[in-house]
Amino acid sequence: MAPVTSPPDPAKVTDPPPGRYSSDAAGLGRLRAGAFVAPALALIAVFLVFPALWVIYLGLMNYRLTGLAAADPKFVGLDNFLQAISDPGFWDSTWLTFQFVLGSAVIGQVLLGFTIAWMLRDWRGPLKRIVEGLVILAWILPSAVVSFLWVALLDRDSGTLNALLGIEGFAWLLDHPMLSIIIFNTWRGTAFSMMLYGAALGNVPPSHLESARLAGASGWQQLRDVVFPHIRGHILTNLLLISLWTFNDFSPFLLTAGGPDGKSEVLAVHVYKTALQSGDLGYGAAISTVILLINLVVAVFYLRLLRSKR
Amino acid sequence: MTRFVAGRIGVYTLIAVLLAFFTIPLLWLATAPFTSDPSYEVRLPDFTFENFQMIIEHPYALWSLVNSLVLSIGTAVLVVVLSALAAYALSRVRLPGRDALLYALLLLSSIITGTAAMVPLFQLAIELNLIDSHTGLILILSGGLLPAAIFMIKDFMDTTPKSYEESARVFGASPLQIVAHVVVPLVRPGLATIAVWTVANVWGNFLMPYLLLSDVDKQPAAVIMYTLYTEGGQANLKVLSTFGLLYSIPVVIMYLFVSKKYGFRFHGGIKR
Amino acid sequence: MAAIELKGLTKVYPGGVKALDSLDLSIPDGEFFALLGPSGCGKTTLLRTIAGLETATGGNVVIGDRDVTGVQPGGRDIAMVFQDYALFPHMDVTENISYPLRIKKVAKAQRQAKAGEVGARLGLEQLMDRRPGQLSGGQQQRVALARVMATQAKAFLFDEPLSNLDARLRLEARTFLKKLQRELGVTTVFVTHDQAEALAMADRMAVMEAGHIRQIGTPSEVFQRPANTFVASFIGSTPMNLLDAVVRGDTLEVAGCEVPVPALAAGLLTDGEKIVYGVRPEYMTYTDEPADGSLSGEVIIVENLGASHLVTLEVAGVLVQAVVPEGREPALGDRGHAVPRGDRALAYRDGELVSA
Numbered sequence: 001m002a003p004v005t006s007p008p009d010p011a012k013v014t015d016p017p018p019g020r021y022s023s024d025a026a027g028l029g030r031l032r033a034g035a036f037v038a039p040a041l042a043l044i045a046v047f048l049v050f051p052a053l054w055v056i057y058l059g060l061m062n063y064r065l066t067g068l069a070a071a072d073p074k075f076v077g078l079d080n081f082l083q084a085i086s087d088p089g090f091w092d093s094t095w096l097t098f099q100f101v102l103g104s105a106v107i108g109q110v111l112l113g114f115t116i117a118w119m120l121r122d123w124r125g126p127l128k129r130i131v132e133g134l135v136i137l138a139w140i141l142p143s144a145v146v147s148f149l150w151v152a153l154l155d156r157d158s159g160t161l162n163a164l165l166g167i168e169g170f171a172w173l174l175d176h177p178m179l180s181i182i183i184f185n186t187w188r189g190t191a192f193s194m195m196l197y198g199a200a201l202g203n204v205p206p207s208h209l210e211s212a213r214l215a216g217a218s219g220w221q222q223l224r225d226v227v228f229p230h231i232r233g234h235i236l237t238n239l240l241l242i243s244l245w246t247f248n249d250f251s252p253f254l255l256t257a258g259g260p261d262g263k264s265e266v267l268a269v270h271v272y273k274t275a276l277q278s279g280d281l282g283y284g285a286a287i288s289t290v291i292l293l294i295n296l297v298v299a300v301f302y303l304r305l306l307r308s309k310r
Numbered sequence: 311m312t313r314f315v316a317g318r319i320g321v322y323t324l325i326a327v328l329l330a331f332f333t334i335p336l337l338w339l340a341t342a343p344f345t346s347d348p349s350y351e352v353r354l355p356d357f358t359f360e361n362f363q364m365i366i367e368h369p370y371a372l373w374s375l376v377n378s379l380v381l382s383i384g385t386a387v388l389v390v391v392l393s394a395l396a397a398y399a400l401s402r403v404r405l406p407g408r409d410a411l412l413y414a415l416l417l418l419s420s421i422i423t424g425t426a427a428m429v430p431l432f433q434l435a436i437e438l439n440l441i442d443s444h445t446g447l448i449l450i451l452s453g454g455l456l457p458a459a460i461f462m463i464k465d466f467m468d469t470t471p472k473s474y475e476e477s478a479r480v481f482g483a484s485p486l487q488i489v490a491h492v493v494v495p496l497v498r499p500g501l502a503t504i505a506v507w508t509v510a511n512v513w514g515n516f517l518m519p520y521l522l523l524s525d526v527d528k529q530p531a532a533v534i535m536y537t538l539y540t541e542g543g544q545a546n547l548k549v550l551s552t553f554g555l556l557y558s559i560p561v562v563i564m565y566l567f568v569s570k571k572y573g574f575r576f577h578g579g580i581k582r
Numbered sequence: 583m584a585a586i587e588l589k590g591l592t593k594v595y596p597g598g599v600k601a602l603d604s605l606d607l608s609i610p611d612g613e614f615f616a617l618l619g620p621s622g623c624g625k626t627t628l629l630r631t632i633a634g635l636e637t638a639t640g641g642n643v644v645i646g647d648r649d650v651t652g653v654q655p656g657g658r659d660i661a662m663v664f665q666d667y668a669l670f671p672h673m674d675v676t677e678n679i680s681y682p683l684r685i686k687k688v689a690k691a692q693r694q695a696k697a698g699e700v701g702a703r704l705g706l707e708q709l710m711d712r713r714p715g716q717l718s719g720g721q722q723q724r725v726a727l728a729r730v731m732a733t734q735a736k737a738f739l740f741d742e743p744l745s746n747l748d749a750r751l752r753l754e755a756r757t758f759l760k761k762l763q764r765e766l767g768v769t770t771v772f773v774t775h776d777q778a779e780a781l782a783m784a785d786r787m788a789v790m791e792a793g794h795i796r797q798i799g800t801p802s803e804v805f806q807r808p809a810n811t812f813v814a815s816f817i818g819s820t821p822m823n824l825l826d827a828v829v830r831g832d833t834l835e836v837a838g839c840e841v842p843v844p845a846l847a848a849g850l851l852t853d854g855e856k857i858v859y860g861v862r863p864e865y866m867t868y869t870d871e872p873a874d875g876s877l878s879g880e881v882i883i884v885e886n887l888g889a890s891h892l893v894t895l896e897v898a899g900v901l902v903q904a905v906v907p908e909g910r911e912p913a914l915g916d917r918g919h920a921v922p923r924g925d926r927a928l929a930y931r932d933g934e935l936v937s938a
Contacts, residue, residue: 024403025472026488027479027654033399040396040456043388044418047453051430052422058430116328119321131325134332140561142514144535145554149335151539152342155350160334163351187335248423250517254536268425275429276521284429295421303416476635477668481682481733482656491681495672 052292058285065279073282080286090287092262093270097247099178100185100266105246106239108186113193113238118223121201132194139191147254150184173256177264181252189246193238200234201227233305240302244295267291339558342551349547361552370526370534371553377444378513378530378557384448385455386508390501392452393459398493400460401467402475412461419457424517427454435522442525450522451512459504466500467493506568513561531557584646584659584736584769585611586632591641593627593793601627603793604641609771609786614763616784617773620816623790625773629739632771633662646736656685661730662739666746667722669714675701675725676710682733700728720751727762738763740772744779756782777817781805789813806926807846811858811933820863820892823902824930827859833875834859834929838898841875841922847929847936858930865926866904868893869919870912876919877902881912895920 028036059080061073084090116135120128138146153161154172162170172180204227212226228235250268252258258265258273265273267287275284334352342348343362344355365371400408424431431450440446474496478488494501516532523529526537535557539545586609593602601624609615617625630636632643634655642651650658661682669678677684679701680693688696701710704724714722723743730738743759744752760783763770774780780787781801789797789804789812797809808814814822827834827841829851834841836859843851844859851857872878879897891911895902895918904920912918929936 025475025479026402026485026493028399028403028485030403030405032485033403033405036395036399037405040392040460043392043449043453044415044456047431047434047450048418048422048427048457051427051434052418054430054434055427058433063433112328115324119325127325131329131332134329134336136565137336137562138332140510140514140565141558142516142532142535142561144514144516144532145339145558146335148535148539148550148554149338152338152350153335158350160338160350160352164334187331244420248425250425254516257540271425271428276432281429281433288426288429291426292421295423295426296417299417299420302420303413471666471668473664473666473668474670476655477662477664478670478681478685480633480635480655480658480660480662482685484656487685491684492670495670498672 055285055288055292058282059289061282061285063281063285065276065281076282080282081289083283084286084290089262089265090270093265093267096178096264097266097268100182100249100252101243101246103178103182104185105189105242108182109189109193109242109246110235110238112186112190114197116190116194117197117201120198135194136191138187139189143188143251143254146188147184147251150180150187150255154180174260177256177260181255181264181266184255185246185249185251188251189242192242196234196238197231200231204230236305237302240298240305244298244302247294247298248291339551339555342547343555345551348551361548364546364549365552365556368549368553370529371549371556373527374529374531374534375556377528378532380444381448381451381519381530382509382512384444385451385512386505388448388452389455389459389508390505393456393463393504394494394497394501396456397460397464397467398489401464402472412464415457416461419454419461422454424454424515428517428521431518432521440522442523442528444528447519447522451515451518455508455511459508462507463497463500463504466503467497470496502571503568506564510561510564585609586737586769586771587642587644588628588632589642589644591628591631591643592639593624593631593636594639600793602631602638605793605795607788607795607798609769611769612767613769614760614783614785615769615771616780616787617771617790618777618780618787618816619775619790621775622792624793625775625790626741628790629662629741629771629773633660633739634658659736660739661733661735661737663723663726663730663741663743665742667714667726669722669725669729671714674711674713675706675717678714678725679728679732682729696732697728700731701725703731704728719747720755723747723755727759731766736769738768738770740770742773742775744774744776752779759783778819781817789816791816807928807935807937808860809935811860811930814860814928814930818862818864820887820903820905822860822862823866825859825900825902827857827929829853829855829857837877837879837900837902839877841877841927842924844927844929844936845925846938850936850938851929851931855931857936858933860928860930861922861926863892863903863905865923866902866920867923868904868906868910868912869921870916871919873919873921875924876921878917878919881914881916881918884911884914893918893920 024033060075060077062076062079063073116131120131151173153159156162156169156171156174159172161172162168208226208230209222212222217225248268249266250272252264252266253269253272256264258269268291271284271287271291274287275281337352338350341352341355344357344359345353346356346358346360348361399405400412405411435441435446435450438446440450470493474492475488478492483491514532516536519530520533520536523533526534529537531553535550535554538550538553586607588605588607591602591605591607592600594600605628617628619625627636631638632645634643634650634653638651642649644650645658645660670681673681676694676697679697680688683693683696698707698710701707704727706721706724706728709717709721709725714725717725723746740759744755747755756779763783772783781804784801786798786800787804788795791812797804797813799807799809804813805817808817808822811824814824825836827836829843830840831853832843834843834857841859869876877895877897879895879902881893882896882901883892883894885892885894887905889908891906891908893904893906893912895904902920904918906912
């Protein structure tokens with residue numbers, strides 16, 4: 001039996017609990033919004049966050065790719081980390097990585113990127129597009145292709161570079177592997193810095209430069225007194241990002257595979273070789289954890305910087 | 311005046327050196343595919359097309375390009391759909407913990423790189439039986455690209471005025487109608503950017519497929535390219551050069567498309 | 583068509599900011615009603631709460647004879663024009679105008695016929711295939727109006743409908759909008775920060791400050807008898823003279839001069855009381871000759887208003903302004919006398935108008 005109710009009096013003002021529906025722009029509501037976010041978060045959780053946490057756990061086990069320890073891994077505590085610290089191979093690799101980041105990113109890409117952006121700042125027309133296009137081309141082509149292009153370029157017997165320089169038989173990749181990958185990575189990655197500085201220089205108010213020029217400032221003085229103060233934030237952003245990327249770059253593997261004799265084995269390649277070629281997953285995971293921590297420090301600096309800018 | 315002239319000459323010399331530095335490594339890719347007997351050295355091509363014939367006959371080359379395409383498109387669809395849904399909800403609804411979540415996403419996307427996570431990802435793929443599976447690789451690649459994609463597309467949505475959605479809402483449109491009629495058309499350029507960004511990333515990615523696909527029939531072009539020049543005796547430069555060119559062309563076309571259509575706008579982290 | 587009734591309407595934002603503080607307001611059927619106030623006063627929040635885009639924290643919104651407080655915006659039978667018009671950039675004018683009908687599942691042919699009809703009424707016939715990006719500001723505004731007209735809603739809400747137009751177009755659009763509203767006869771509430779716009783267009787208006795309504799009335803009432811000093815100083819293109827005064831029997835002592843007690847306050851003031859004496863520059867008569875009950879001082883500024891001049895006198899250290907017809911403006915440094923109109927002068931006690 002339905003309870004007997006009088007028809008609602010239209011003029012009577014009832015007091016419905018307000019806020020019964022969502023007040024976001026599309027009326028989506030939290031429940032549906034949650035459903036929108038969930039699939040992406042699930043994928044990130046399983047394939048990004050979980051591996052990052054798992055790598056720490058793996059670092060504490062004596063996992064191996066094959067053999068007895070693969071079937072029955074044991075907890076070994078900090079042994080893997082201690083092994084890394086006492087392993088000269090790890091320290092060599094860290095030192096090479098430092099050279100790689102400093103040489104190709106901090107010095108090579110930043111200087112070259114800024115120089116190109118500065119020279120081209122007032123240019124219009126085809127020459128500017130050609131220069132920019134080539135620099136960007138080096139950046140966007142697949143790493144497997146450009147790596148081989150450099151293998152061909154630096155080849156000892158019939159490479160184009162030796163032919164141009166007239167020094168037949170100079171083995172760049174064998175005798176100077178670090179120099180080779182540093183120059184290669186400078187060539188490969190300059191586009192990002194060039195574009196970032198190009199955008200930054202576009203934001204320097206022309207009136208500031210003009211007033212400096214009216215005051216008789218030289219090119220260098222304009223750079224120092226007007227341009228750098230304006231783009232200081234961009235320089236820092238640029239430095240942190242490309243250092244992070246270069247630190248994690250795997251493409252030296254494609255060029256030298258860490259060789260010869262580990263002379264260009266940066267950490268990214270070192271992890272691959274110890275964990276997946278030699279099969280020592282536990283030790284590889286310990287080094288991965290160290291890489292994660294270094295990434296974390298750089299990223300936190302970067303995010304701090306972003307926040308302080310807002 | 312002489313100083314000015316000297317300066318000009320200096321600038322042009324520097325430009326010429328830079329042009330040479332950036333051009334010379336690329337020359338080989340432009341000439342060798344059209345040379346009948348290519349060596350490592352750059353030489354004037356004799357404009358033959360018979361090298362392309364070898365590619366068609368090669369057992370893995372063309373298939374690897376198809377594999378690259380499958381991986382790229384699959385990842386792009388997944389990343390675009392999931393990041394757009396998530397970014398829209400995060401942009402428009404004040405979910406509890408939203409700011410912390412966004413901060414965490416930004417942090418994660420920059421610290422968990424392929425290099426740092428290759429060991430656990432390899433282990434995970436074994437445990438989940440995802441080795442030699444395109445689906446598995448697509449899921450793993452999407453997981454890595456999603457945080458940055460969500461960030462970029464949310465930025466885009468934040469700058470889109472809410473009044474469009476509110477207007478549709480006042481006319482009685484349901485949330486899903488609003489998304490379909492108003493939001494998706496409005497953010498289409500942003501979605502296209504994310505799609506191109508994802509395709510470019512996956513197309514060029516070497517480490518993950520190298521790690522997770524051992525079946526040569528399933529490997530994408532990046533891995534085949536590497537195999538071609540590292541494995542087994544003297545590399546076949548005819549195949550290598552032609553294959554490298556075919557593998558590179560889609561990237562160049564995409565770049566030209568993006569820069570023409572949207573003007574190569576600067577996104578902080580367009581490439582990882 | 584429907585009346586709008588607000589009862590004890592309150593809106594508190596998360597974080598405790600009270601945007602609307604227990605507002606009561608009733609807008610009869612067919613009225614053109616303005617919500618006026620400085621930015622941040624809550625007028626837009628009020629409009630959006632009527633629309634349902636903001637949920638009320640307390641109180642009720644009644645449209646027609648239906649309490650819609652808990653009803654979604656789409657179910658309230660209202661239509662809204664946004665400040666930026668919110669025309670969908672990916673749809674042409676026809677699709678934009680007929681979008682509300684598409685939501686109501688009206689057949690396509692019927693939709694297009696209706697859009698064509700409404701568009702023609704607003705002079706958009708030649709533009710029906712264009713995208714919003716190809717239209718001028720004035721044309722965009724008319725498309726937005728056409729879109730709300732196509733809805734057959736019971737009430738229209740306009741958020742700053744003229745603010746995106748340039749100054750000359752704004753005057754034309756003002757006249758056009760008022761004429762259109764009269765013809766349609768649909769209850770319309772609009773928000774503006776421009777007092778001239780509210781005075782010109784509205785049948786009645788509410789002046790708001792900090793989440794409160796400070797006065798409701800017709801434009802004439804609000805202009806001639808501002809209920810408090812806030813409204814007095816906010817309304818009017820030249821600010822009202824608000825001068826400290828002391829009651830001396832039948833007269834007021836203002837800046838060392840004696841003026842008669844305002845007619846409205848006659849018999850309501852006590853001797854020796856301190857009040858604020860208010861009179862608009864437009865209600866001052868300026869003379870060169872000394873006159874009874876005038877405020878006398880030196881002319882320090884003369885501003886050209888076009889057909890008249892705004893003259894500023896310094897009277898014993900206090901600035902007093904009067905509007906002088908063209909051709910009668912004094913020279914700087916002259917000694918001038920401004921005689922307030924007794925029936926338009928006002929007295930404020932503690933900021934509130936003194937009247938019977």
